[in-house]
Amino acid sequence: MATVTQAEDARRDPRRWWALGALVASMLTLGFDMTILNVALPTMAGELGATTGQQQWMADAYVVVFAALMLPAGLLGDRFGRRRMLITGLGLFLAGSLVGALAGDVNWVVAARAFMGVGGALVTPLALSVLPSLFGPDERTKAVGIISAASALGLPLGPIIGGWLLNHFWWGSVFLVNVPMAAIGITACVFLLPETSDPASPRVDALSTALTATGLGALVYAIIEAPDRGWGDPLVLAMFGAAAALLTALVLRERRAVRPMLDMTLLAQRGFLFNALAATLVMFVLSGLLFVLPPYLQAVLGHDAFGTGLRLLPMMGGLMIAARGTQPVVARFGPRAVVSAGLVVLAFAALLGSRTTVGSGYGFTALWLSIAGVGFGFSVVPAMDGALGTLPRDRAGSGSGLLMTLRQVGAAIGIALLGSLLAGVFRDRLDVTGLPARAADTAGDSVVAAHLVGEKLGSARLAASADTAYVHGMGVVLLVCGIAALVAALLAAAFLPRATPAPSTSESVTPDVVAPVEDARQ
Structure with a gap:
């Protein structure tokens, strides 16, 4: 009874909106931190001498740890106190950001990213799970909308903030920017959030x-x-x-x-399985694109870090516009048609992008990026919503946790597999004829490394070969992305159920839906 009274008092407390502001700051930080590193990778590759494989680890260390710890992190909050674990998560994220900012080599950056992944895994599910203790049913929808908007806003902000920081400060600033945001979140949680728990939840x-x-x-x-x-x-x-x-x-x-912790029986439900598969494949493609595009925009087209961030906006804009316009389109045509069509649009954009050449220029890239963003939005949002809409009330928590985990796994494998494909094609196509063995090996590490070697040796031919090899490798990656999206579209058209989820069911999972739906970012 005391717990209920405390929750009711919190819902009447005028400070609850300040507490929501702290949660918004935390989610915004996590949001742009997922995309901020992609813009920084070419710069870090040049200054730290990171190979393509090491760049993949800098991106994937966070995602792998995040995916692995998402479910146990939520359960820890349920059992030992959500506020306590949320503060712990923000503290770990802050500490990892400091280590990353001060790191002197690639290995320390990878370690810092992994540490930040532990913090992110605690913050993401728990920031949403404390909302019911702050707001009553009449205000909760508004609060959920605000926090989900903050998650989505992090997508376009990441590349822009990262690019501006890299143009004015050293590469460690993309980590240091997290510190004040996380500190504000910790302070607000300590003074504004009530403690809640659910001792009956499953053990970790x-x-x-x-x-x-x-x-x-x-x-x-x-x-x-x-x-x-x-x-x-x-x-x-x-x-x-x-x-x-x-x-x-x-x-x-x-x-x-x-x-x-991982309720595998949910995968026996056709609606859940194929919606989850579609959403996971979308994340596979999105994470791969965000990994291969910044080096192309910086090293090949010659834009600075801030310009690169701005030039990723067409995809982010398309994604956000489509995500907001999904509801009326789904109501008109049904989720199966919308998910399938979104995946076909995504496939078309990727196949169009695979025709990029060194002389294509940014206008062509902006065109297919915009189309890709629309495809992402119209496929991932109804797929996630449709998957969770099939769940009974008593499986909402475990189902949303499984979906979030699958999505992160898709992102991690996308970075690893598509990045490795790019690295292999680039190394095979790069012309290092006549170069000393050590210089040839260094040039094969990445397009940034090849440009640095070309500058040092005064070899314009090597730089030109690097550009051609990278664009060819990016084209192969986009071709694979297009095929994956087409396969997902065929599966969605063949196996997704026609019916829209029942309102009562989808209502019961709303707090858990927001993060995976709006957080389609890594």
């Missing part, structure tokens, strides 16, 4: 958490290292085997658990 399964983290880590490691070591390398094959064994053990353990 340490073994399942370890199996998830090590299984995903082994898989991503094998994919990233394969282009350099070779796909038949014993270590690469061993890591693929370890990943398969660990993830199989995870599935078997969760299927036997009485109250599993």
